[in-house]
Amino acid sequence: MWKIREIEFSNPIVIAPMAGVSNPAFRSIVAQYKPALIYSEMISDKAIVYKNVKTIEMTQVFEDEHPIALQLFGEDIESMVEAAKYLDTQTQCDIIDINMGCPVPKIVKGSGGASLMKTPEHAFRIVEEIVKNVKKPVTVKIRLGWDDKSINVLHMAKGLELAGASAIAIHGRTRAQMYSGNATFDLIKQVKENANIPIIANGDITTVEQAKWVLGYTKCDAIMIGRGVLGQPWLVRELIEGLNGNPVSELTMIDRFDSARKHALKLIELKGEDIALKEMRSHLSWYLKGLPNSHKVKDRISQMKSFQEFDRILKDYYDSQIGESAR
Numbered sequence: 001m002w003k004i005r006e007i008e009f010s011n012p013i014v015i016a017p018m019a020g021v022s023n024p025a026f027r028s029i030v031a032q033y034k035p036a037l038i039y040s041e042m043i044s045d046k047a048i049v050y051k052n053v054k055t056i057e058m059t060q061v062f063e064d065e066h067p068i069a070l071q072l073f074g075e076d077i078e079s080m081v082e083a084a085k086y087l088d089t090q091t092q093c094d095i096i097d098i099n100m101g102c103p104v105p106k107i108v109k110g111s112g113g114a115s116l117m118k119t120p121e122h123a124f125r126i127v128e129e130i131v132k133n134v135k136k137p138v139t140v141k142i143r144l145g146w147d148d149k150s151i152n153v154l155h156m157a158k159g160l161e162l163a164g165a166s167a168i169a170i171h172g173r174t175r176a177q178m179y180s181g182n183a184t185f186d187l188i189k190q191v192k193e194n195a196n197i198p199i200i201a202n203g204d205i206t207t208v209e210q211a212k213w214v215l216g217y218t219k220c221d222a223i224m225i226g227r228g229v230l231g232q233p234w235l236v237r238e239l240i241e242g243l244n245g246n247p248v249s250e251l252t253m254i255d256r257f258d259s260a261r262k263h264a265l266k267l268i269e270l271k272g273e274d275i276a277l278k279e280m281r282s283h284l285s286w287y288l289k290g291l292p293n294s295h296k297v298k299d300r301i302s303q304m305k306s307f308q309e310f311d312r313i314l315k316d317y318y319d320s321q322i323g324e325s326a327r
Contacts, residue, residue, distance in 0.1 A: 002221040005137040009036035016226030025266035033236035045074030045083035061092040069095035075111040088134035114175035124163040131164030141169040147176035157191040172203035189218040208242030231286025260287040
């Protein structure tokens with residue numbers, strides 16, 4: 001049991017914010033497996049302030065998603081505060097998170113995301129001013145530093161805590177590493193040893209064994225899973241079962257395909273069939289990853305435009321595998 005301020009969690013599995021992925025359709029699929037907390041994809045502060053229609057739609061929270069953190073990115077104190085106040089009073093989110101870890105060039109170019117780790121005092125002021133102006137808990141996601149020559153995660157974590165952050169998630173890479181190399185956890189362990197708020201460890205956790213090791217080594221309150229759940233949202237259930245010492249549930253191919261279909265239908269409901277099926281090209285590839293002969297349907301996936309095609313690909317693949325096993 002751990003908590004962020006008054007919000008209590010029964011397990012240590014947190015779902016990371018992933019740009020272009022963590023929309024309500026994806027979140028609702030993952031939510032079925034009962035993670036402690038789910039983060040939204042990052043949302044622009046200025047787009048909220050300017051009442052951009054698509055951005056305001058991104059702040060919508062559905063009943064089955066709680067508890068959920070809506071994540072803001074930006075660097076201007078005034079607009080960050082105004083956007084946070086909107087999330088606080090006009091949305092059903094449980095937590096407001098500040099993105100200080102996104103490494104993508106178009107985000108850091110605008111001085112948001114991980115670029116805020118280059119200006120710690122400014123980052124602290126953003127959090128301090130937001131905390132003063134909202135009632136919901138404010139959390140922050142950071143990295144180890146900008147690059148190997150400017151690793152400042154210990155200073156950042158302490159300053160963010162003093163500024164009023166209720167929890168901090170730390171990705172075990174620098175911005176310069178992007179998503180390459182291996183995540184490291186020594187500094188995250190040191191942050192936890194010196195922190196008085198929950199610390200969430202993030203980076204390369206995809207198995208029960210890794211989850212046990214990271215939690216045991218760092219003594220963090222929770223672990224954050226990102227790319228590991230792409231195409232396998234049931235990983236959440238496997239991690240919870242494994243960490244509790246229970247046998248991990250068997251997953252059939254039908255279970256896997258049912259999840260993919262539900263995901264596609266929810267995305268169609270959210271974005272319409274044309275856009276949804278283009279987005280599902282990546283997701284379906286992830287759902288099929290690791291299955292025998294899945295490469296044979298790669299071209300069909302990359303060209304599918306309708307749910308009918310999507311469903312036919314799954315049925316044809318399933319029938320082909322049943323036929324193979326019968327030989």
